[in-house]
Structure formats: C-alpha cells, structure tokens
Amino acid sequence: MTAVQYNKDADGIVTLVLDMPGRSMNVLNEELTGPFGDAITQIENDASVTGVILTSGKKEFLAGADIEKVYAMTDPQQAFEMAEAYKAFLRRLEKCGRPVVAALNGTALGGGLELALACHYRVAINDPKTKIGLPEVKLGLLPGGGGTQRLPRLIGIQASLPLMLEGKELNPEKAKAAGIIHELASDHDDMLAKARAWIVANPKAMQPWDDKKFKWPGGDSKSPANVQMWAIAPSMASAKSQGNYPALTHIMSCVFEGGITDFETGCRVESRYFAACVVSQVSKNMIGTLWFQLGGINKGSSRPDGIERSKVGKLGILGAGMMGAGIAYAAAKVGIETVLLDTSQDNADKGKAYSAALLDKQIKRGRMTAQGKDEFLARIKATTDYADLKGCDLVIEAVFEDRGIKADVTQKAEALLGKNAIFASNTSTLPITGLAQASVRPRNFIGLHFFSPVDKMPLVEIIKGKKTAPETLARAFDFVQQIKKTPIVVNDARGFYTSRCFATYPMEGMTLLAEGQHPRAIEMAGLQAGMPVGPLAVQDEVSLSLSMHVLEQTRKDYAAEGKTMSEHPGVAVVEKMCKTLDRPGKKAGKGFYDYPAGGQKHLWSGLTEQFPLAEQLPQQELIDRLMFAQANEAAKCYEEKVVESVADTNIGSIFGWGFAPFQGGALQFINAYGVDNFVKRSKELAKQYGERFKPARILVRMAKEGSTFNA
Numbered sequence: 001m002t003a004v005q006y007n008k009d010a011d012g013i014v015t016l017v018l019d020m021p022g023r024s025m026n027v028l029n030e031e032l033t034g035p036f037g038d039a040i041t042q043i044e045n046d047a048s049v050t051g052v053i054l055t056s057g058k059k060e061f062l063a064g065a066d067i068e069k070v071y072a073m074t075d076p077q078q079a080f081e082m083a084e085a086y087k088a089f090l091r092r093l094e095k096c097g098r099p100v101v102a103a104l105n106g107t108a109l110g111g112g113l114e115l116a117l118a119c120h121y122r123v124a125i126n127d128p129k130t131k132i133g134l135p136e137v138k139l140g141l142l143p144g145g146g147g148t149q150r151l152p153r154l155i156g157i158q159a160s161l162p163l164m165l166e167g168k169e170l171n172p173e174k175a176k177a178a179g180i181i182h183e184l185a186s187d188h189d190d191m192l193a194k195a196r197a198w199i200v201a202n203p204k205a206m207q208p209w210d211d212k213k214f215k216w217p218g219g220d221s222k223s224p225a226n227v228q229m230w231a232i233a234p235s236m237a238s239a240k241s242q243g244n245y246p247a248l249t250h251i252m253s254c255v256f257e258g259g260i261t262d263f264e265t266g267c268r269v270e271s272r273y274f275a276a277c278v279v280s281q282v283s284k285n286m287i288g289t290l291w292f293q294l295g296g297i298n299k300g301s302s303r304p305d306g307i308e309r310s311k312v313g314k315l316g317i318l319g320a321g322m323m324g325a326g327i328a329y330a331a332a333k334v335g336i337e338t339v340l341l342d343t344s345q346d347n348a349d350k351g352k353a354y355s356a357a358l359l360d361k362q363i364k365r366g367r368m369t370a371q372g373k374d375e376f377l378a379r380i381k382a383t384t385d386y387a388d389l390k391g392c393d394l395v396i397e398a399v400f401e402d403r404g405i406k407a408d409v410t411q412k413a414e415a416l417l418g419k420n421a422i423f424a425s426n427t428s429t430l431p432i433t434g435l436a437q438a439s440v441r442p443r444n445f446i447g448l449h450f451f452s453p454v455d456k457m458p459l460v461e462i463i464k465g466k467k468t469a470p471e472t473l474a475r476a477f478d479f480v481q482q483i484k485k486t487p488i489v490v491n492d493a494r495g496f497y498t499s500r501c502f503a504t505y506p507m508e509g510m511t512l513l514a515e516g517q518h519p520r521a522i523e524m525a526g527l528q529a530g531m532p533v534g535p536l537a538v539q540d541e542v543s544l545s546l547s548m549h550v551l552e553q554t555r556k557d558y559a560a561e562g563k564t565m566s567e568h569p570g571v572a573v574v575e576k577m578c579k580t581l582d583r584p585g586k587k588a589g590k591g592f593y594d595y596p597a598g599g600q601k602h603l604w605s606g607l608t609e610q611f612p613l614a615e616q617l618p619q620q621e622l623i624d625r626l627m628f629a630q631a632n633e634a635a636k637c638y639e640e641k642v643v644e645s646v647a648d649t650n651i652g653s654i655f656g657w658g659f660a661p662f663q664g665g666a667l668q669f670i671n672a673y674g675v676d677n678f679v680k681r682s683k684e685l686a687k688q689y690g691e692r693f694k695p696a697r698i699l700v701r702m703a704k705e706g707s708t709f710n711a
Contacts, residue, residue, distance in 0.1 A: 004035040005057065006042065012050035013199055014043060015192075019057025026058055028111040028145075029066035033089060040092050051199030052096070053192065054119060055103035060130075064110025070141070070278055071287045079278035083144035083271035086111070090118035090146055091267075099205035101195040104181070105188060107131045109169065113180075114145035117154065120205040123194045124172040126184040132175040135167035137247050139291055140283030140662065144274030148254035149266040153209045155179040156218035157226050157255055164251050165237065209263045221259025230256060244530045244662045247277050281672055285664025289654065293647035293665075293711045294486070300477070302489040302648055307474040311482055312336055316395035318409045320351025320382065323426055324398035326454025329355040330483045332379040339381050339388045348382035355380060358455060389416045394479055396448055398426040401549065406430070407438035414440055422472050424448040428499045429550050432465035432492045442467035446476050449496060451656060459655035460485045461498050486655055488648040490637075494554065497634075497643045501666065502657035504629040504692075506542070507570035509535020511689075512622060514573050516614025519592065519607045525622035530660025535626060536592035536603075543585035548578045568692065573611075581610065625693075627669065628685055630659060631678070632696055634666035638709075639698035646711040667709040676703040 003026075005017040016039055018026045026032060043049050056062065073079050093100060093115075102108075102116035104124035113134055116122050124130065134143045134151065142148060143164060151160040155178055162168065163178075175181040183198075185191035208214050219226050237248045250273040258266030277283050315331045317324045320342040328340045332355060342348040359376055362368035368376075381388060389395060395413045399405050406425060414423060422444045425435050436445040447463025460480040464473055473489065480487035490497045505526070512522045513536065523534030531538075539547070551571060558565040577583050577591065583604065585591040593601045634649055643649045650665025663669040670678045679700055685693035702708070 002035045003032045004039050006039050008046075008049065011196075011200075012048045013053060013196060014039075014049050014051070015053045015055065017055055017057045018062060024058065025060060025063045026056055026112075027063055027066045028086065028115075029069060033086070037089055037092075040089070040096060043096055043098065044092070049098055050203065051098050051196075052093075052100040053103050053195045053199070054100065054115070055192070055195075056105055058106070060106035060112075061102075061104045061108040062112030062115060063107065064112050064136075065144075067139070067287060067291050071284065071292070073278050076275040076279050079144075079275035080271050083274045084268070086114075086145045087267050087271065090115065094118045094120065094207050095210070099199045099202050101198055103191045103195045104130070104132070104172075105191065109133055110136055110143065110147075111145045114143055114147045114150070117150040117180075118146065118207075120202070120207060121183075121195070121198050122181045123183045123185055123191050123198070124175065124181045125187060125191050126172050128171045128173075130172050131169040132172065132180060133167065133169035134164050135169060137165060137245070137251065138167040138286070140245065140247050140280060140286040141277045142247050142251045142254065142270070142274055144270060144278075146267050146270065148251060148270045149258045149263060150207075150209070151180070152255050152258065153214075153216060153263070156216070157221065157259055158218055158229055161233070161252070161255060164255075165248055216259065221256050226259070242528045242530065244282070244660065246280055246282060250274075250277055282662045285662060285668050285672055288711070289647075289650045289664040289668055290661070294651055296647050296711065297486060297488065297651055298481075302487065302645060303477045304470040304474045307471055310393075310475045310478045312393045312479050314392045315339070316341065316389040316392040316413065317398060318342075318395065318413060319398040319400075319426075320348045321398065322354075322452060323450060323454065324396075325351035325354035326452065327396055327398060327426070327450055328352070328380050329358060330454050330485070332376055334483050335379065336482070337379055337381075339383060339392065341383050341386065341388065343384065345382070345384055348384060352377065352380050352382040386412050386416055389413055392417060392421055394422050394424065394475070396424045396426055398450075401427060401430060401546075401553070403430065403435070406435055410435070410438045410445075411440075420444075422446060422475055424476060426450055429495050430553075431494055432463045433467070436465045436467060443469040444472050446472050447492070447496070448476060448480070449498065451498075457655070458486050459498075459652065460487050461496060461652065461656060462487050462489045463492055463496050464489065465492050486651065488643070488652040488656075490643045490648070490652075491641055493637075493640070493642045494557075497637050497649070498652055498656035500642075501630055501633045501637060501653065503547075504633045505531065505626060505657070506535045506539035506547075507568045508626050508629040510539065510570035510573035511568070512617075512625065513592075513607070513611045514569065516612055517617060517622065518613060519603050519611075521616065521619065522622060523603070525619060526626055528619065529623045529627050530662055531626070532658040537601075540586040540591035540593050543587055544574055544577045544591055545584035545588075547574050548584075569690065576610070581606075624681065625685065625689065627660075628678075628682055628693060630657075631666045631669050632682060632693065632699070635670060635696040635699050638667065639696050646709045649709075650711075670699065671708045675699060675708060676706075679703040 001021045003020040007015045020026050100119045101121045102119035107130050108116050134147045136143050172184055183194055185194050241248050254270045254273050257269045314337045316339045317328050318341050320340050328338045331338045340351050359368055359373040397409050399409055424446050428449055432447040436442040439445045446468050449461035451457035462476050477487050509522050526534040583590045589595045594604050595601045637643050638649050646667055649667050653659035653666040654661050659666050679695045682693050682695035
C-alpha cells in the first residue's frame, strides 16, 4: 500500500490522500515524498486533470518533518540539500498549472503547514483542537520548506514574524483571521465540497508571489514601516534571548533577505540558514531533550509496567492557598469534580475565586463564555467539612510546610476515604517517608510536588516514599497526565530533586552578592546563562522568609538525627535579609528588589551598602558558577538515584526550575560541555570558591571512561 492514494473523478479533479501505512501520523520523509513526487509527475503529464485536492487519511493532516532524520544530521550540505529537495517538490506542486487545494482535516504543523502554503487555497475543518503553525523554533530550528518565504508574502512581514519567532500554534478560526486559512468547513464532506467548488471557480489559479503584479502585504523589507521594525526587532530579540537561540536570528535573516530578493533566491537563502540550525549544538540539545526524552516520558517511560490506566473522578484538596487553588483550577479544567477544603469558608471561597479570576481573563479574550465559566466553577466545591471528601479517588494535601499540620490533615482525610483512594502531599522539601508515618496506609501515600503558578507550570514531580506501592505511583502518574501536566518520578530525599537543585541557583547568586559582586552583574549573568530570571529576583519570588523557614526546619531535623548540617555560604545572606534588614521578599514588597505600587520593580538601592562591592569577576565566571552549581547538583541526584532516568533529570530541570532550555537540561549541559572538561572546570571552581563545586563522583568516573549521559 502506497503512502499517497491517487483518485481522479469524472470531472478530472484528483484527490491525493496522504496515508502512510503503519503510522498513526503522516511525517515528511522519503516514504511519503517519493510517492507524492510520482503523483505530481502523473498530474503534470495528464492533460485531463483539472485540479488537485490534497488531504489526509489520518486523524491529523501532517505533523511535519521526520525529526529523527534531522537530529542525526551533522553535515550542513546534507541538511541544505534536504531542504532544497523538499522545496523543489513543493514548487512543482504550486506550478503544476492546476488549482491545488489543501483540505486540512486536522493539525498541520511545521512542514505540514509549509505543504499547505504551497497550495493555492486552504480549507480547514473548524475543530478547536486542530493546531496550525510553524513551531520549529521550539526545537532550535526554522521552517526549511519555504515557510519563511511564503508566510510573509501571504500575510505580511510583521504579521508572520511572531508566528515563527514564538512558534505559535493557532486553531482554525484564528488561522483564518490571520489570513493563513481561506475557508472553514463544518465536517469532512463539507471540506471536500468547498475544495471542489473553489477548483471549479478558479481554473487558472496561481500563487500571489508568482503573479508579475505581486505586491507584499504591508510592504517588503525596504518599505518605511518595515525598515523601522527591522531597526529594532533584532535587538529586542537579542535582549530577550541573550543570543542563546541562533534560530531566532536566522528566522529574521531569512525573512529580511527574502524581502529584498525574488522568491527563488529567498528560498535558497532559507535552506542555508536551515542547515546552520540543523547542525547547531542548540538544536541537538533541544531536539534530544524536548522531543525524544519528553516524548518518552509522555509515553510512560517512568510509569510502572503492567498496571491498568486509571482516571480520577473526584479529587480532594486540603488547603485553598495559592497552590491548592491552582491545583483545583487544573483539575476542574479537565472535568474533575473537585473539593477545595480549608479551615474557614472565607479561605475556601478565596481559593475558588482564584479560578473565577482566571476564567474572567479568558472571557475577556474570547476564549470562554459566561456559561462555560459557570459550568467550570460548579465542579469546584469550596468547603470546611471533611465529610465532603467521601468518594474521592485522590486527596492532595497543600497546607503549610509544617509536619504537625500535615499529619493532622492526613489523619482527618484518611478517616473518610475508601480503601483504594490515594493520598498525596504537595510538599516541596519534607521527605515523603516521614510524612507517611502519619498515614494508616503508607502504601497509598505519595508526593505530588506542583510548581507555582500551577495554571502555567507544566511539571509535577512525583515522589515515591519507601512504602509507596507501584499501583499508587501508576495512579499518580495517570492523574498528572489527566490534568495535562508532565510527570517526572523521583525517590524520597530531602528537597527531592527539583527543590534541591533549584536552591543552588539563588544560593550561588546570594553568595556572589556576599562576595561583593555587583547585584546587576549577578542578575545579568543569570539571564545570559539562559535562566528565565536572575537569581536574586527568583529568590524574592520564592520569598526569603520561606527559605528561612525551610532552613530552620532542616536544622531541627539534622539536630534530631544527631547530625551537623553543612551550610551553604548563601545562608548568611538569607538570615541577614530576613532577620537584620526585614526584607523577606516580593510578597512583603521588599527583598533584593523594591516593588513600588503601580511601578516597576528595581534592585534595592541599599544592596551595595549592605553588601559592599569588591573586585569584579569576569562575567563568564559568574555564569559558570551559576550553571555549574545547578548541573553538578543534578548529577549528584542522578548518582544517588534520587532521580532514576536521564530524561526525568533533564526535563525536570527545564520544566521544574527553568534551567536554560537551549542547553537541553542539566545533564545535557554536561554532555555538551564535555564531561572531562566539566570535571576539570568544576575542580578549578572548587579550589577557588569551595567544596560545593567538587564534581560529583559519577562525573569523575564518566570522565575516565569517556562516557556521557544517555537517555
């Protein structure tokens, strides 16, 4: 069976159905392009063909390029030739002399949309789940099938750039409003009928850019409006990306150069920039982690085998603060009946109001109706009565980080749960095995560590206690996927994986401050390293008072075990900020930054007085210290089996605490740096700044073996 079915009707209209055998999705590779090329030849040689409809036999239209093939490429010439071959194929399609319609029955992303853009007309079934866009930048790539040339010529340079630079995915209605889709259809038959009608009405169709009278919508790169935009866009992109994402610059170069040349030259320029992206270390990092490793996690690589899939029908949440309210929103969003319980009705209602506020924003943007909001909120019951937890499949405790309070709510909730229900703690630092001592059924007890704000953060860290049963882990894993989050699985340890590693970033930033490095240089080093915010800013967000509380609790725990805690040099800064200076963080309106009402936050002017400046280190030294602190700790967690897979370690670092995505995660950063080089540099840093930089034993061993972290 061929991947492209060729059907010609009595009117001479050929329907090409893309349907690759043995695959759930159509992807661009030789298995598809070979028979597709043959079909184009057949059309070119058959004078009786009056038009072409291009559609898919799968649920989706076409997902895009064969990423495995792209990932394996190391020769830029090979990447250039691949892009040129695909473009030549598309060029034949759009210049075949017949009207060609793309009938989009589902998602068209990347190369799939580029194929549709090479058709003269695009009809899409109006399904809100359908995604249309050019998201290549999210993997360190750019559209290499003419996307950077066709899209700007279709909708204008200024309208097309954000779609490519941000990798935005649009539903059919938004794609039509943007001018990418011409017509919407109600179903499959309606789509094909509209495609046929357009072919009949437009026998001499041609692409706008092939018309001698073609004018760029909004002007080409030399037009006054675009000249002004080109004067600032590159510097804005650079300020945002700190030069860490070459694909951004390459996309802008493709569009700019395409806007001062003819279509064919613009396409060839695109192929060259595409080749540069394909062989870059950034694309290898991002594809390896954000495509292959993330794909493995989503398919259940960390889930116990042989246990039937489950769904939560009713969820209980203890604590309606920021975290509990966020979890309630995420659960209700996917249709789960949710009980949000707190000590007072006022607190519980405030937690529910958090969802109402998020929904109001969606109503303003046209993404939600008033009726939809009412139905959504009806799924959340705000209460103070533990009896409302009866019938819950899962209860998540999201109360204050205090063992006594957590033990109390655990016992009260468990008294009302069925024997198969599971109980989870949302603690970010307290060991799960210890918390499970309050439970009468520790096999059903697990950690579910969400990240704030829950509605935006994609990760949930699942923590196994010593007695957690595999069935409990499997059900927790299924719940995380049910609410459309990414699960990573870790073993029980103080701070688990993400909190433990994340803490090294602000702690190192505070150490640099104590050593007399300029606070602005410290913050810039974090941004230049690829972190979403500087280490001092992120510490303010987390709150210095919370860090102080965790620190005091940890000291007590160590003392109870008869151990002495070795403290990070950054701890002195936390204590000084909280206890001496009374600047506990953003929530109080004062931390390392000042937060004026209605104004922009800015670094507190008293910082350099309290932490006097010393000789300034080179900026790269600051960047290295911030990055090596995190990566080395992640390697220790992997070595200690706190986290068991390379994929969970890498994805957890990016999705959990924002480790520079272009590096592909904490362990991939070490791979790309070179394990041997990383060990040498770590030893240099340890000698100069302290034992915390001493390379993890696993790294020393791997350097001797010449091995790397393999997913």
